[in-house]
Amino acid sequence: MNDTIAVIGAGQMGNGIAHVFAQGGFPVTLIDVSASALARGRSTIEKNMERQVKKGTLDAAARDASLARIADSTDVEAAGTATLVIEAATENIDLKRRIFSDLDRVAGEGAILATNTSSISITDIAGRTRRPESVIGMHFMNPVPVMQLVEIIRGLATSDATTARVIELSRALGKVPVEVNDFPGFVANRILMPMINEAVFCLMEGVGTAEAIDTVMKLGMNHPMGPLALADLIGLDTCLSVLEVLHSGLGDPKYRPCPLLRKYVAAGWLGRKSGRGFYAY
DSSP: OOOOEEEEOOSHHHHHHHHHHHHTTOOEEEEOSOHHHHHHHHHHHHHHHHHHHHHTSSOHHHHHHHHHTEEEESOGGGGGGOSEEEEOOOSOHHHHHHHHHHHHHHSOTTOEEEEOOSSSOHHHHHTTSSOGGGEEEEEEOSSTTTOOEEEEEEOTTOOHHHHHHHHHHHHHTTOEEEEEOOSTTTTHHHHHHHHHHHHHHHHHTTSSOHHHHHHIIIIIHOOSSOHHHHHHHHOHHHHHHHHHHHHHHHOOGGGOOOHHHHHHHHTTOOBGGGTBSSSBO
């Protein structure tokens, strides 16, 4: 494959996506408006690849070659030569609409525009472009270098050719692509977020401590991580955003975000990235 990749957003999802494409042999440009975010993103990629070398899953020469494939830029125009652009910005619909409007102007005529959104309508995002047939959802799981699943979400106008190519590229990374339909939250978050939300209600109502709730789910349901620790990893602001998309998009009160989740986000307790969420880090 002669594909070149651009990733918009150097946060935990964006740098993870850049990591797996570079390790898969693809030239990647990581793009973020913030130079400091780019520096942090590159540092994270280097640390994660170093961890792979120590574990013996990647040799030093392959690590060096992978890192050499990653360029970075603070200018969205750098996406102009990519055959696949993946947006991995914050889960905010207005921001994503603006980015896709810019990408439609910048990207080459045959380029595919993908979004790593975990809940927002692909059809809505595609409607901001003149190429809705080339817009698709490519929802990676966190942490990207470790998790195998990629949810592939077609918008109303996404073409068969776009879908087939993105599935092929996902498999080239060693991922398992699963095609799902364009409904709020898709499959992963439509099932996961109500579970996390219910765990927050249990905490708010004093049913158990955070440790007790997470231990029950780990030992009782064989989950590798409890729902509250997982929420801290994802980011409580992201969990709240997804629940709001589910609540407004499906109109069902069962998706109403827990008031305690809203309170923590308002306090800036966003989980691991802020040093405090349901746990202190």
